[in-house]
Amino acid sequence: MLRTEDLSVHYATSRGYIHALDNISLDVASGETVGIVGETGCGKSTLGKAILSILPPRTRVTGHLLFRGTDLNALDREALRRLQGEEIALIFQDPVTRLNPLMTIQEHFLETIRAHQKVSKREALERTTAALTSMRVPESRIRNYPHEFSGGMRQRIMIALALVLTPSLLVADEPTTSLDVIVEAQILEILQDLKRNYRMSLLLITHNLGIVAEVCDRVAVLYAGKVVELGSVTDIFARPVHPYTRLLLQSIIHLDTKELRSIDGQPPDLLFPPSGCRFHPRCPYAKPVCQEKVPPLEEFRPGQSAACLFGKDFV
Amino acid sequence: MPRRSSLFAYGVTRLVMAFPMLLILLTVVFAVLRIIPGDPIYALYGGRAPPSVVMAQRHKLGLDQPLYLQFANYIAQVFTGNFGTSLGPIFGGQNVLDVIMQRLPATIELAIGSMLVATIIGMSVGILSGINRDRIVDVVGRLYGTIIFVIPIFWLGLMLQFVFAVDLKWFPVNSRFDVSIPPPVPITGLYTIDSLLQGRLDAFAVAVRHLFLPCLTLGLVLSGFFTKTVRANLLRTVGADYVEAARARGIRRRAIVMRYAFKNALIPVITVLGLEFAILFAGAVLTETTFNWNGMGLLLVNSIEVQDYPLIQGTIIVYSFIIVIISLMVDFLNGLIDPRVRY
């Protein structure tokens, strides 16, 4: 369904290029749910925006972004526009600011539907109510304005809006981060339903390892704009290879956690990323060579790869 | 649970809140005119009248009563529309309110025309500036916004007169109408509207020619602030989160500009329009003086020259009323466009 090959995204700023993503290669099969995990600022959101082709102007994008075999980076604007919303959809993190305050919910939906398909108003309205009902948003409120809804409702509306045209690939950027746990559980349930019933591919971007464990089939761990580990959920959680993944898993709090452990240091400045392996300044196992050589993504087990020069020591 | 925003309820609320504002303005006028030292009656007679005459006049106008009584009378008079009679040489003896109403349409015509000019220029420059951020067009636009605001209106008016009226002879130098043809019969008092209503295109043409330079002058100066606001808002909306979300849904760029950026950017502009009206009136006074335009502004200036106290007071009070009414309309418009405001 989706494959990226050596995808790099660099933002142009007055101080230089920010290396948000460097040589990202991963893939999502049809009907699969892949999780993208990492700390804040590791490039997760950038990946989401890159897939949807809504990066700001003057951003340098290199590499291939293949959706069903077609390179999105090579398409023209109109072709991209047709895909956006209809084949590929994006759910944003903050529902509060993502809806136009001057438009009613109904107007949002009608606009989206009509931007892609020629249907009558009645048909569009039917689809709207169907989408909203499936997200448990009362149909009677279709004429309300965004500010009249709570945060959780707004996120559900956003999801409904993303799904109304039944896209094949859904990218969810931290969909539950700004919501309370109960609403989060509801949303996750809905996502699982979609996965089961519609065979929709889902790219779930989050920093919450818990939901990744629950919902995803495979996981990609990102650090400082690079993929450091890639594998199935079971492999990653039970048998992590990369030091970063291991430290990340160690820092999760369980019921029987006695000591809080975090990773020393701060994520690096992506204007001038560290040489060699980008994790070396914070890695407890770092050796001098880690500063010089950029570790490639090597497959250490069938279906599990990591970008570490000493990966086999951790298998 | 939030309820449906009601435009009607909002309108009524604004209406009720307008009264305190009106009262405040009226009080300020009263305070300045009666509390500040300086005897207008004495000055009216050029200091030449005997004290007894001055006393008699003061008594007639109720100026020798205690302040709170004066205030009470004042408010009562204002709300019953009794502004007294003019004391000056020009309009002596006429009802102040009548005189003001005669001249009001001219100012309204000027105001509307100028606002049109200001809006058109302001929005065009603002939008162009915002769309082409940081390029030459933008820099020029921003410079325009800053500089035009500091040019004295009367100087601009005089210079425009010189270039367009005297040098190029495209427009007349001043006043509202020519003496060569009869003016239209006053229905609204606005020469342009009246001529159209009567089907007199010749009169219409003349009226517009006379209207052009004054409106251009006032409009240009007002547009400066407009430009900056429009630009700032456009930039803010274009980068907004919901615009990004709309792009991700495949909404066409043109639709985004029209329904998202444009409409959202307009909101503060409506408020600015309201604020500008206050500046508009100050500007109108200066413009009317420059172009010998027979409106309220010129009336005010003339009555100041002859120290016609009731007329001065009456004019300022009418101005206050107009300001409050305009504020009300702007608030209402705002509520119409932006549903968030309605509570």
Add this chain to the structure above:
Amino acid sequence: MTESDDSFADLKAQQPVLPRPFLGRLLYPLMENRRTLAGVLSWIGLGIVVAFIVIAVLAPILAPYPVQGPSAIVAPKLQPPSLTHLMGTDESGQDVFSRVLWGAQTSLEVMAIGVVLALAIGFPVGLYSGYSGGAVDRIILLVMDSIYAFPGLLLALLVAVMLGKGVFNIGIAITVIYIPLYYRVTRNQTLSIREEPYVEAARGLGARPWTIMWSYIAYNVLVTIPVIFALSAADAILTAAGLSFLGLGIQWPTPDWGLDLSIANTFGDIGNGIWWTSFFPGLMIILLTVGLSFLGEGLNDIVNPLLRKERA
């Protein structure tokens, strides 16, 4: 901070308790930023304003001809600009160039009285109001907001009418309309600074309210004042010119830019093709206002980010 530090060392020695000296906080960023656009703008603005002050002070020396009284009538009326009269002559035969130079004095006088007085009144009242809070604050706020609600020129007009003729009275009229502005700005700043930890600390240590108000709060508010001062001065010049254009206050034959324009208008000079009697006085108004605006806006761009950084 290298050189600037030393030159203000004695100032610092005098007041060891307070944050960096006021002038230092202002000039240092100006020096630092002299290459940025905002910095350049401020310097240009400052230069223009200083130039005008110099002109005003040295007018008696710089002006080639006298400007008041019978000796001022030096040439035939309404002569276009020439080598002997750089800006031509006006309706009474006076040299426009000399009048324009002397006009700087009048303008600066009005500005000095008007804006400085407004600051002198508005600042302490705002400080007091903001710090005290409660009923006192509300009442003063109501009064100030009422005045503020009234269109500036109209209010100044009214005041000027009541007070009568004279430069001083125009100054007072200007004062009246700007007091609410200074009051507002000071009050808002006071309100936010009042909650700062070091103020609370001072209160906890038992400092008298007067001391707190002046040494702590006022000092910090003061940094934002120059920006407002410059910008309102620009506006004041325009308003004052407007007032004299309408025939208030300043009387003939005092040289004043607004007055000169008024006379030019009354005599219908433009209609007769005489542009120099209006053009040059107006140009001076524009230049001075632009200078003050540049100074104000430039300072604003420099000082505000610094304040935000300091407070963050």
